[in-house]
Amino acid sequence: MRAQSPSWLFVWVVAAVSQAQPAATNSDFEGRVITRVEFQPPVTSQPLPAEELDRRISLHQGAPLHLADVRASIQDLYRTGRYSDISIDAENDAGGVALRIFTEFNFFISGVNISGESDPPGREQIQASTKLELGSLFVQDQMDVAEKNVEDLLRANGFYSARLEAHVDRTPATEEANLYFFIHTGQRARFDGVRFLGEINRPEADLVHATEWRRRLFFLTMPGWRELTESRLQSGIRRVQQKLGKGDHLRARVTLDQLQYHPETDRVTPLLRVDLGPVFEVKVTGAKISAGALRRLIPVYQEAAADESLLAEGQRNLLEHFQSQGYYDTKVNFTRNEPAPDHTEIDYSVIRGPRYELVHIGIAGNRYFDTKTLRDRLSITPASFVRYHRGRFSPALLNRDKTTLEDLYRANGFRDVEVTVPKPVENYEARPGRLAVNFEIKEGMQWFVNRLDLDGVPEGDLQHLGPMLESIEGEPFSEVNVGADRETILSYYFNNGYPDAIFDWTQMPGPAPATVDLRYIIRPGKREYVRRVLVRGLNTTRPSVVASRILVDPGDPLSQSAIVNSQQKLYELGIFSTVETAIQNPNGDEDAKYMLFHVDEARKYAFNAGVGAELARIGGGVTTFDSPQGTTSFVPRLSVGISRLNFLGLGHTVSLQTLVSTLEQRALLTYTDPQLLGYERLTLTISGLFDNSKDVRTFEARRAEGSIQISQRLSKANTVQYRYTIRHVTIVSGTLKISPELIPLLSQPDRAGIASVSFIQDRRDDPIETHQGFLNSVDVGYAWSGFGSETDFSRLILRNATYHRIGRNLVLARNLQFGYIQRVAGVTPFPLAERFYSGGATTQRAFPDNQAGPRDPVTGFPVGGNAFLFHTTELRFPLVGDNVQGVFFWDVGNVYSELQRISFRFWQRNDQDFNYAVNGIGFGIRYRTPLGPIRADFSLSPDSPRFVGYSGTLDQLLAGTGTPNVPQRISVFQFHLSLGQTF
Secondary structure (H helix, E strand, O other): EEEEEOOOOOOOOOOOOOOOOOOHHHHHHOOOOOEEEEEEHHHHHOOOOOOHHHHHHOOOOOEEOOHHHHHHHHHHHOOOEEEEEEEEEEEEEEEEEEEEEEEEOOOOOOOEEEEEEOOOOOOHHHHHOOOOOOOOOOHHHHHHHHHHHHHHHHHOOOOOOEEEEEEEEEEEOOOEEEEEEEOOOOOEEEEOOOOEEOOOOOOOOHHHHHHEEEEEEOOOEEEEEOOHHHHHHHHHHHHHHHHHHOOOOOOOEEEEEEEOOOOOOOOOEEEEEEEEEOEEEEEEEEEEEOOOHHHHHHHHHOOOOOOOHHHHHHHHHHHHHHHHHOOOOOEEEEEEEEEEEEEEEEEEEEEEEOOOOEEEEEEEOOOOOOHHHHHOOOOOOOOOOOOOOOOOOOOHHHHHHHHHHHHHHHHHOOOOOEEEEEOOOHHHHHHHOEEEEEEEEEEOOOOOOEEEEEEEOHHHHHHHHHHOOOOOOOOOOOOOHHHHHHHHHHHHHHHHOOOOOOOEEEEEEEOOOEEEEEEEEEOOOOOEEEEEEEEEEOOOOOOOHHOOOOOOOOOOOOHHHHHHHHHHHHHHOOOEEEEEEEEOOOOOOOOEEEEEEEEEEEEOOOEEEEEEEEEEEOOOOOOOOOOOOOEEEEEEEEEEEHHHHHHHHOEEEEEEEEEEEEOOEEEEEEEEEEOOHHHEEEEEEEEEEEEEEEEOOOOOOEEEEEEEEEEEEEOOEEEEEEEEEEEEEEEEOOOOOOOHHHHHOOOOEEEEEEEEEEEEEEEOOOOOOOOOEEEEEEEEEOOHHHHHOOOOOOEEEEEEEEEHHHHOOEEEEEEEEEEEEEEEEOOOOOHHHEEEEOOOOOOOOOOOOOOOOOEEEOOOOOOOEEEEEEEEEEEEOOOOOOEEHHHEEEEEOOOOOOOHOOOOOOOOOOOOOOOOOOOEEEEEEEEOOOOEEEEEEEHHHHHHHHHHEOOHHHHHHHHHHOOOEEEEOOOOOEEEEEEOOOO
């Protein structure tokens, strides 16, 4: 018997008892006992487990043979999606009939692997061009199409001589087809000019320059042409079109007519066809508006057409634009003229009327929600100083707010709510130019759920679903809550192996007024399980590294959330450029399915480089001895780094990061194991550091440091770090600017070996732009001779930061920092390199960087302290629009010589007294960027420290000449420019 296709139900029997006997017919086998059933290939090599295979066929030893059973068995096997062909042969066997089932398997795509350097196009772009979907059925004809698509993509990116090799690796045991594309790109072709077909309205040289296809060095055009890439070609065409379209030719179009390739020179010449199109002139009379705003508001510019609907849309946009600026009574009309063929004039006339200022928003009739709750949801805003000096208002915003309030009430059971907005009150409180808006709310009755029935939900699921539902007995009824319940229920079933779950619902009036009886009908469908997890694409990475991150196991329900979380955990390793997931044979009817993870390993080496600068040492006065209180300095920075990813295939990273500036030269070598001993919550970091720094103006220090740290993530918010650090710090000879008699003692090299523990608790809503939450950290360390330290001491550093939202726009933030070092043994002065140096943009803005605390009594340079205490309070508020923020701040605190000398005095006793709390009061501006806010702070410190310095050179200081006791003072005005919030 043979079935030719899944839809072909005709079955025939071929019997061969012997060559001498006549052939048997189908009727000869009907009803006869089945003596044997064999599979070819054997059952152990079939794509379905033996138990499932036995259940799906109705042909069993000892049972009578019926053609209907044969048809049903073949159909059921085809429905699994695992077979491309099934045939059944029957033959006489000892008074019965023996069956042999021949099967041919389907194969499914388990990976599209790209090798060969071609970027661009990148691996992801090439994979997308093949149109081969992971986990789907593979047909050989797909390879021909995929190869052609890849070759076309390579040619579009200049690889005209590229060679492509492709082959398929099949794995019958799991029915996988792993596809490989090997690319030999050769040289990339270059442009060699450009030709324009059609009329142009600009000099051809200007258009060639606009393409940017010529070689360039910064802003200079160089001889020769750049390499061809698809993105570069399209960008050049787009820039030419923009240049031609400037002015009145809005419908100018530039298309690629042909890309001529010259194989003898390996060059290409684009032929661009130009169509300038008709002339459009758009004018606005009666009001001024920028060209950029006009192009943004008038859709004629985007659509290059002037039909009535687009002109009317432009009219509405202009109207809303001027109304949002306070011209509430604005009137806009338009006319259209065609003075000549292919020439259209569009004139918008604007009558703005008086300008208003929105000063009052009233809400009446609300009982269920308080006024503050409703006001927080409005987009119209009363006038406020600087940010919205005339308020934010337009009829479009007003209608949007009306809908917002209605949706809020309906979501809380008020089905019949009505929100009306009378005409805005002009000249509010008899003051010209003032505007008031009132919302009148008729809440109506609040509807509640009287009863909720769940049909089709197994008893075991009710206890899980019940606490997650919104529309339960006694809760307000709304379709919004029903929609939320639908998402909850379907997500629950999707994540428990029911991909075809269906949700429906009905409602009936309840027994009491304003109540409803709800009925949720759920049809979970067939449950699917994980048969096996297949991980493909690993070349360097050890399988155990990936296996520990995958949260689905054989026998588990096919959970979408577990699959997504596994994908995220693999990405977190930082060693994969892409992680694709798919279910093999997604449409097949199987009890359990293969779960497929295909990864593309990232490049082994990653490079980074950056150029920047900082404005440092702001403030200070003038002195002949190198300005102990700081001077304005521009500090350029250059950083270069290289990382070796996935070291030894373990997901570890080795990186070298360097920094060079006029203040510091640093090299940091780091080895990171993000999953120590296979534990996801443990991270091991081993680092070595060499640093030559001048950020403390008293001396230049060279530091060599090694450390080992284990970080343990206790929860999402809590982390503990255990570390051991040993460092050797040398004061560079001749750079120490302190009393001559102390130089021999304090210039000695220092070696410190410290064991420390840190606890970090972070519950901020956003680490970059925090609005609420808190951050706590504790660091405790102990330096001991047994750890290799020359000085025994203990160290404690505490930090507590809190953030409180006040109303809709204000944030009150405060930060407390405390630290001390306690000497355990010895009487020699504490090493300079181990003391605290602070002050500046992140601690106390009354000081330039590292200028707080005790100073040398002769030279006036900072010598650091053994304790510090800083407290900062900031009030953050919107300043201009949505991207500029203002801050009022008050910094108080200092670096103190000893823990016992911490004082809260706000005045200095004499010019040798530095153990008092210095105040810095000021104003700051924050400008939002994708990398974090750019910060500028201006500080006033009426009690900035006074001290005495030294006038002369270093040689004069050592010789005892020069002028001592020169009065100095930290400038009362300080300015700090940096990136990121203060804390």
